[in-house]
Amino acid sequence: MGYASAGIASHRLPADDYAKNFSDLTPPFTPHEAVVAADRCYFCFDAPCVQACPTHIDIPLFIRQITTGNADGAAETILDANIMGGMCARVCPVEQLCEEACVREHAEGKPVRIGSLQRYATDALMAKDQGQPFGRQPATGRRVAVVGAGPAGLSCAHRLAMLGHDVTIFDAKPKPGGLNEYGIATYKTTNDFAQREVDFILSIGGITIRHDMALRRDVTLAQLQADHDAVFLGLGLAGFNSLSGFPPFAEVTDAVPFIEALRQAPDKAAVPVGRKVVVIGGGMTAVDAAVQAKKLGAEEVTIAYRRGPEHMKASAFEQDLAKTSGVTIRHWVTPTGFEGREGRLVAASFTHAPPGLNGSAEPLSIPADMVLAAIGQTFDGDPLDGAMTLSGGRILVDAERRTSVPGLWAGGDCVFGGQDLTVAAVEDGKQAALSIDRALRDAQPSSQAAE
Template sequence: LHPAYSTLQAMAESNRCLYCYDAPCVTACPTSIDIPSFIRKISTGNPDGAAKTILSANIMGGTCARACPTEVLCEEACVRNVAEDTAVEIGSLQRYAVDHLMARDLPHPFKRAPKTGKTIAVVGAGPAGLSCAHRAAMLGHDVVVFEAKPKPGGLNEYGLAAYKMTNDFAQREVEFLLGIGGIEIEYNKVLGKDINVADLKAKYDAVFVGVGLGSTNDLGLKGEDFPGVDDAINFIEKLRQTEPKSDMPVGNNVIVIGGGNT
């Protein structure tokens, strides 16, 4: 649905950026990526440098380039909207840069600081937990991540629509992130059942809890718990883990409540 940029397209699009002073796109980015700098690096033929700029602010820049609603964030704020009615396609440029770096078997782009001797427990191997783990590892700490599910990635793996995250991107991104070293993941460890915060606090130097917001609000309708009634997050999780996707039973007569993207 959203093909990746070719090098020629990336060069053409990156040259539309005005390298604004006080760039409004950066203010609109929830992770404060230095957008004009990374775009300038693409336009001068340095996509790996662009990727490093992106990933130094947001190690999940590859997923964000695919899943972020850029049209209401950085791209909505782009000054090109005023003159030309079309923003610089920041999301596609970001994807181009990060994919360019990740597609090759290069050494991890960040180095660990000398070991501090401290070990940090992170609960949850989703975007928050893994981002925290990566930064802590970079600062020289050792990290143990406890994940409730059998796979890492959190919502990137279980909650994003399949068409946005093709070719197992969530898992490839986790592998890339773990390339920093010093991070261990323990799977099937549920907080409150297999592990608890008090024990973790006693054993580790610090504890980060990033269990996410995986539940949806119930509608409060009668029959919501009947078989065949599913919420969006559960539905996407099942679809993401079903192969081939055509094996996923959806029923013949379906009612969808809600007219959003999902």
């Protein structure tokens, strides 16, 4: 990633600072801390936390198992519902899901720390390096293709393997994991956890991954349908919304490649960052990019968002994290262009129009030698060649994640209604796998899988 600006540089901080800055955001529980936290659970009947979890983990059960010293049993309870329970414990916005629904939260403003307890149990099991607690059912002889090795694809593949089917995953990247590997802040998933979790998932057997295989470029949908009994699409969002209509500057780029470069860099100090960074957007990607820019040594980092804090997709926790990390958040600002000097970026221009200005707006210039756009990702439907029905620019599926094409399922961010959450993608993959299994078992042995 090359930049023209002299203000963008690497190795801004003392070497020791990088290890500290990119260490675990939330230290894991000790066994004593886990038991103390678990003892706060009321073990509710028809627990609201379970209803709030997209994968419907039996949260009271796994917390009770922790209180009795059965961390392995707790992990199995979690992973049976969500095979990526370890990652979700790290990246799920629990403050908007299970912990927000917790009875303790409503009564005391202090929920049971469900996410930390989930991490405690799953980490304890994975640390034993004894594989997973699930085995495969007898082989069915059926073959399923999964396109995409992100959360939806891996979840689907794992459940299908459990059910006795053989799965081949086709992924465009050189490493599996999808956004878990390439798109999440480094301080949220330390010690190469994303790949360790993938290895854990694949240890069930029956799953083969073919890397650097992009749909249409290297394999077509028609080929996959001809060679397999069913196909699942977990394509994710490959495109970016762009800041169009503005003069181009090399120092203005998308936030996702910035996060990916940092995630994949063996030496974080070598990743260049500006002195004055502006991030445009209001979601989790914007916060991840802004906080990491600060941790790389940027002196001033500003998130510029076009509406108020209550409208930001980033949770209140994430917004507070940005602020405590030294990031300034400016609301009600809309980008209008960029200012340059001698071909180099010097500022980002906005209009500032908070409520109460009666429709008038004030010009605002924020000094910047680097701008990261985090204004959303888009689905690239070109590789589908118009084969199926889309809605809102994404794949339309039913409750079982079936597309309009018999024998073809889809899930995750690529489908209409996708929630841009790892945990929701995992649930899509799981439900699609169960639907595929029903379809394959109902079909005649010689027939192709159908609805």
